Structures are given as C-alpha cells and as structure tokens.
Amino acid sequence: MAAQEVRDADLRVDGVAKRYGAVVALGGVSLSVAAGEFLTILGPSGSGKTTLLKVVAGFEFPDAGRVTVGGADITDVSPAKRNIGMVFQNYALFPHMSVARNIAFPLQMRGVPKSEIDRRVIQAMALVELQGYGERLPSQLSGGQQQRVALARAVVFDPTLLLLDEPFGALDRKLRESMQLEVRRLQRRLGLTTVFITHDQEEALVLSDRIAVMDGGAIRQIGAPDEIYDRPADDFVAQFIGESNLLVGEIAAPDRVVLDGGTSVTVRGLDGGHGRVRLLVRPEKMAIDSATNRFTGTIVEAVYLGEAHKLRVKVAEGVELLVRGHRAVPTGARVTVGFAPEDAHVIRGAG
Amino acid sequence: MTPADRVRRRAVGSAIVLSVPAVLLLLALFAVPLLRLLALSVEGGSLVAYQRALTNELYLRVIFETFKIAAVVTLLTLALGYPVAYVMATSGRVWQLVGIAFVLLPFWTSILVRTYAWMVMLGRNGVVNRTLIGWGVIDSPLPLLNNLAGVLIGMVHVLLPYMILPVFNAVKKVDPNLVLAAEGLGAPRWRAFLRVTLPLTMNGVAAGVTLVFTLSLGFFITPALLGGGRVVMIANLIEEQVRELLNWAFAGALSAILLALTLAAFWGISRIARTRSA
Ligand SMILES: Nc1ncnc2c1ncn2[C@@H]1O[C@H](COP(=O)(O)OP(=O)(O)OP(=O)(O)O)[C@@H](O)[C@H]1O
Ligand SMILES: [Mg+2]
Numbered sequence: 272m273a274a275q276e277v278r279d280a281d282l283r284v285d286g287v288a289k290r291y292g293a294v295v296a297l298g299g300v301s302l303s304v305a306a307g308e309f310l311t312i313l314g315p316s317g318s319g320k321t322t323l324l325k326v327v328a329g330f331e332f333p334d335a336g337r338v339t340v341g342g343a344d345i346t347d348v349s350p351a352k353r354n355i356g357m358v359f360q361n362y363a364l365f366p367h368m369s370v371a372r373n374i375a376f377p378l379q380m381r382g383v384p385k386s387e388i389d390r391r392v393i394q395a396m397a398l399v400e401l402q403g404y405g406e407r408l409p410s411q412l413s414g415g416q417q418q419r420v421a422l423a424r425a426v427v428f429d430p431t432l433l434l435l436d437e438p439f440g441a442l443d444r445k446l447r448e449s450m451q452l453e454v455r456r457l458q459r460r461l462g463l464t465t466v467f468i469t470h471d472q473e474e475a476l477v478l479s480d481r482i483a484v485m486d487g488g489a490i491r492q493i494g495a496p497d498e499i500y501d502r503p504a505d506d507f508v509a510q511f512i513g514e515s516n517l518l519v520g521e522i523a524a525p526d527r528v529v530l531d532g533g534t535s536v537t538v539r540g541l542d543g544g545h546g547r548v549r550l551l552v553r554p555e556k557m558a559i560d561s562a563t564n565r566f567t568g569t570i571v572e573a574v575y576l577g578e579a580h581k582l583r584v585k586v587a588e589g590v591e592l593l594v595r596g597h598r599a600v601p602t603g604a605r606v607t608v609g610f611a612p613e614d615a616h617v618i619r620g621a622g
Numbered sequence: 623m624t625p626a627d628r629v630r631r632r633a634v635g636s637a638i639v640l641s642v643p644a645v646l647l648l649l650a651l652f653a654v655p656l657l658r659l660l661a662l663s664v665e666g667g668s669l670v671a672y673q674r675a676l677t678n679e680l681y682l683r684v685i686f687e688t689f690k691i692a693a694v695v696t697l698l699t700l701a702l703g704y705p706v707a708y709v710m711a712t713s714g715r716v717w718q719l720v721g722i723a724f725v726l727l728p729f730w731t732s733i734l735v736r737t738y739a740w741m742v743m744l745g746r747n748g749v750v751n752r753t754l755i756g757w758g759v760i761d762s763p764l765p766l767l768n769n770l771a772g773v774l775i776g777m778v779h780v781l782l783p784y785m786i787l788p789v790f791n792a793v794k795k796v797d798p799n800l801v802l803a804a805e806g807l808g809a810p811r812w813r814a815f816l817r818v819t820l821p822l823t824m825n826g827v828a829a830g831v832t833l834v835f836t837l838s839l840g841f842f843i844t845p846a847l848l849g850g851g852r853v854v855m856i857a858n859l860i861e862e863q864v865r866e867l868l869n870w871a872f873a874g875a876l877s878a879i880l881l882a883l884t885l886a887a888f889w890g891i892s893r894i895a896r897t898r899s900a
Contacts, residue, residue: 376809
C-alpha cells in the first residue's frame with residue numbers, strides 16, 4: 272500500500288536513507304504528515320525509528336533524501352534553527368537546572384524578554400499541571416513529572432513540529448495511560464503536528480490519527496489505525512499489530528480458497544485473482560459454532576482476560592487457531608470454530 | 623536491621639580490615655616524619671622560626687611567588703587541558719585510547735628525566751630555538767631556560783595529566799543527548815557547550831584545579847633545574863635550609879607553613895566548587 276499523498280503536508284520526508292557502516296538504518300523512507308496530524312511510527316527495536324526522528328530533528332544528516340517542513344527544505348538547516356520540539360526517550364532534562372530554568376531554556380535561546388519568559392514558563396507549567404514545581408531540580412521529580420517537564424520544554428516555544436521518541440517507555444502502565452491521554456489532549460489543544468515513536472502497538476492504536484509501521488529501515492504500511500488493523504498490507508504488519516490467525520492457501524474459485532491442510536473456505540475480496548494468498552482472521556472474528564468456514568478441534572488453552580476469554584484451539588497437527596469471545600469453554604473440550612466470509616482479510620502473494 | 627543493612631555493615635567491616643596495611647604504611651612513612659618535622663620547628667618550645675618566616679620580606683616574597691606560579695600553572699593547564707580532555711572524551715573509542723596513552727605516557731618516565739629533556743629542548747641552542755630560527759620566526763634565541771618561562775613550561779608539562787584526566791572523566795559522564803537536546807531547543811554549538819557541558823563538568827575542573835594547584839605549591843625539581851636559581855619556590859627554600867644551612871628548625875617551620883597553605887588552598891577551592899555547582 273503506497274503512502275497516500277497528504278494535502279497540506281506539514282512535514283514531508285522524501286527518500287531519506289541513512290547507513291551506519293554496513294547497517295542500513297533507513298533505506299529510502301518517504302512519508303508526509305498533515306498540519307495538526309498525530310502520526311505514530313511503530314516498529315520493532317532496531318527498525319530505524321529513532322534514526323528517522325534524528326534526521327527530522329537535524330541530529331543526523333541523511334545519506335540521501337530531503338526533509339521539508341511547511342514547504343521549506345530544512346535538510347541542511349542546523350538543529351538549533353529548525354524550531355522543532357523534541358522529547359527524548361530518557362527525557363534529557365538538564366540536571367543542573369531547575370524545572371523553570373529547563374522550560375525557560377528554549378525561550379532564552381530565542382532572546383525572548385525576561386518578563387515574557389516568566390509568563391510563558393508559568394503558562395507551560397500550568398499546561399502540564401506542574402504549578403509550584405518551578406524551583407525543583409529534575410532529580411527531585413518522579414518519572415511522570417520529569418516526562419511532563421520534558422513535554423512543557425518541547426512545546427513552550429511554539430515549535431512547528433513536535434517529535435516524541437518513546438516518551439513513555441520508562442513509565443508504569445497506569446501512568447503511561449494517563450500520560451497518553453495528556454499528550455493527546457495537549458497536542459489537540461495546541462494543534463501541533465506530531466510524530467510519535469513507540470513499539471507498543473496498543474499505544475499506537477489509541478493515540479494516532481495515522482500509523483506508519485516500520486521494519487528494517489523501511490515503512491511497511493501507513494494508514495489510519497483501523498485500516499492498519501483490519502487491512503494490513505502484509506503478514507509482518509498483521510502479526511505486529513494485534514493477534515492474528517494467518518491461513519495459507521490457494522485461490523480455487525472467485526470466492527473460494529483451498530487451505531494447505533485441504534479445507535476449503537469461502538471468502539470475499541478475492542477480486543477474481545489467483546495464486547497463493549494468506550487469510551487474516553482476527554481472534555475476535557473467530558466464533559464458536561460459526562455457520563460458515565468451520566474447523567473442529569480441541570481447546571488446548573483457555574485464558575480468562577476479564578472482558579473476554581481467549582482460547583487456543585488445535586484443529587490439525589501444528590495448526591492452532593486463536594479465538595476471542597465471551598463463552599467460557601474448558602480446556603480439552605471439542606469445539607467447532609469458524610468465521611464469516613467477510614471477516615477474512617486477504618493478503619496477496621504470500622509464500 | 624534489614625538484610626541490606628547487614629550486608630552494608632559487613633562491607634564496611636571488611637573495608638576497615640582491608641585498609642589496615644595502607645593506614646599503617648601511611649602512618650609510618652608520612653605521619654610520623656611529619657610530626658617529627660613539626661616537632662623540630664618548635665625546638666625548645668619557641669616559635670622563633672615561624673616568626674622569622676612570616677615577617678622577613680624575602681621569605682614572604684618566596685611564599686607569594688610560589689602561589690603566583692601555582693596559580694599561573696593551574697590556569698595554563700586548565701586552558702590547555704580542558705580542550706584536550708573535551709576532544710578526547712567526545713571522539714571515537716580508538717582516538718580516545720590513543721589520547722589516554724599519550725596523556726599517561728609521561729607518567730611512566732621519571733620527572734627528573736623529563737626535566738632534563740626540557741633543558742635540552744629549551745636551551746639557547748636547544749631544539750625549540752633552533753627550529754624557530756630555522757623557520758625564520760625569530761632572529762636570536764629566546765630566553766627559555768633558567769627563568770620563569772622555563773619553569774612554567776616544565777611544570778605545565780608535568781601537571782597537565784592531572785588536569786586532563788579528571789576533566790576527561792567529567793566530560794565522558796555528560797549524556798550526549800543533553801547536548802543534542804540543547805541544540806534542538808535552539809542553542810548553537812557554543813551556547814550548548816557553555817550552558818550544558820561546561821557546568822556539568824565543573825566538578826572535574828574543580829578536581830583538576832585542586833590537584834594541579836596543590837601539587838604546584840610543593841614543586842621542587844622543575845624550578846630547581848629549569849629556573850637556574852632565579853626562580854625560588856618554597857620547596858627550594860626548604861631544601862636550601864636543610865642542605866646548605868642545616869637549619870632544621872627553620873626548614874620545619876617553612877614545611878608547616880607550606881602544609882597549612884596547601885590545606886587552606888584545598889579547602890578554598892572545594893568551597894568555591896561546591897557553591898558553584900549548587
Ligand atoms: N550511532 C549509530 N552507530 C551505528 N549504528 C547505529 C547508530 N544508531 C543506530 N544504529 C543502528 O541503526 C539501526 C536503527 O537504529 P534505531 O536507533 O533507529 O532503531 P529504533 O527503531 O529506534 O530502535 P529502538 O526501538 O530499540 O529504539 C539499528 O540497527 C542500530 O543498531
Ligand atoms: Mg529508538
């Protein structure tokens with residue numbers, strides 16, 4: 272799936288490549304982010320996410336490609352002149368400066384008059400709910416508070432772009448969720464064009480207007496969260512986001528696929544093609560006692576998740592299906608599971 | 623007492639046991655002679671030696687000169703050493719190792735040998751003067767030996783590693799992301815350095831300054847050999863009192879004064895460093 276063109280693009284990355292010795296960190300990445308959009312870059316460790324962000328921020332010079340912000344080419348502009356707010360993975364707060372001085376730093380660098388600096392620092396601290404913490408040193412703050420200082424410092428100077436590199440990596444789950452909401456609220460309120468990095472797929476689905484899935488220095492797919500989840504471009508994306516059942520087979524008729532195990536299933540969306548395909552069926556689309564595309568097997572694992580039950584059903588030697596539903600079924604029980612023809616997403620050209 | 627406390631207490635206990643030999647050695651080789659020297663300085667219960675040292679203009683001049691030389695040497699090593707330490711700490715692993723090797727190399731050579739080498743280098747017909755004349759930079763040889771310039775060159779050379787190593791250590795500890803963050807927030811390179819790297823390396827600077835300054839105060843060989851008798855520091859004065867005049871009481875008093883001044887300098891510098899970093 273090609274990156275669709277975004278009209279009114281605020282950030283545009285064009286064919287950016289970067290290698291470190293023999294390691295290709297970025298192999299010609301292109302993407303556009305619209306003004307005010309929240310784009311998340313999602314990918315496994317070492318996929319090049321940080322490198323891409325560093326190129327945009329100006330900390331790394333790309334071997335090839337251009338970076339444009341608001342129509343102006345900034346590839347050769349020094350980081351100090353880019354006016355981009357960035358939150359680092361470890362926050363990078365200045366340990367020898369108080370909270371207020373940390374937040375004042377970008378304003379001082381811009382020669383803002385003292386009285387206005389004071390006013391804007393107070394405003395920024397209120398924005399992230401840190402009133403009264405101005406005189407503390409970063410080491411006297413909790414992880415979540417440090418995170419908020421980093422955020423305030425990154426937005427206080429009205430940047431044209433906000434970059435966040437796995438900002439919640441070090442926080443516990445509860446704090447993480449409240450910070451996610453806070454960042455999103457702040458971003459909407461300030462209308463900031465934002466690029467956010469994470470390797471947490473849930474976080475990506477919750478926060479983003481669009482998600483770019485990266486692997487091996489390339490973007491595999493870029494699109495809205497539901498598009499990525501429901502219609503992944505390839506099995507890497509399918510398996511990286513959410514849980515999935517991938518069924519491999521061969522197209523036999525305009526609406527039929529014969530799976531490698533010999534079972535024949537009915538699906539939509541084959542569009543008269545032929546050859547080998549993979550069918551992606553999400554666990555929540557698998558149903559017990561389905562009317563169509565039935566498989567019979569034994570439950571090998573049943574996990575209660577609170578809001579649902581997760582079942583692992585062995586339907587053939589080496590073939591297990593994941594089912595997510597509301598019925599509690601004990602391990603060892605024989606069940607029939609299946610899916611509706613419209614609930615399978617077809618991935619083409621699968622080996 | 624929690625298990626952690628117990629472990630900590632046991633660690634403290636074994637630390638004490640392990641430090642016994644070193645403490646004994648220090649007592650025998652350092653504390654005892656020092657006390658004997660102090661006893662000598664107040665021979666017969668009189669403070670005449672101190673009175674003489676602290677009122678005679680000649681001796682006061684030497685004390686003042688010693689401090690002045692120590693201060694100048696400290697400033698020079700800081701000015702030369704900080705950039706070297708900074709470049710070393712911010713370059714790649716290989717260059718870092720090469721740099722450390724070059725800094726440490728002189729440590730393995732006797733200070734006497736190095737000082738004689740400077741005499742060869744700095745003389746009227748020494749390598750430095752001949753090279754400069756050869757290049758046409760100067761017409762007649764520069765007076766680099768048997769004067770203050772020679773002493774300063776020699777001392778800076780000997781003391782430079784004591785400045786470079788602590789500063790190197792401090793620069794290495796600065797998270798490179800902090801500098802990037804500063805640049806990203808709008809600071810040009812030099813401002814990022816002044817506002818972030820420099821303040822965060824002040825503890826290393828303080829350590830280097832303390833070491834170099836206090837070591838300078840007690841320097842003996844370098845001023846003796848490169849100063850040609852024209853540069854007299856306290857240590858040279860003490861040596862002269864002992865070797866030529868056998869005046870142990872006066873030498874003891876001078877030593878006590880040197881020790882007191884060194885401790886005062888040490889205390890003063892660390893106080894300044896502490897208020898600066900707070
Ligand atoms: N300064 C560097 N020198 C050498 N190799 C590097 C450097 N920075 C990154 N790399 C390599 O480039 C690749 C991409 O790294 P990058 O930091 O962009 O990954 P990432 O997606 O941010 O990973 P993570 O989720 O672990 O932070 C990796 O293989 C990494 O080892
Ligand atoms: Mg990273």
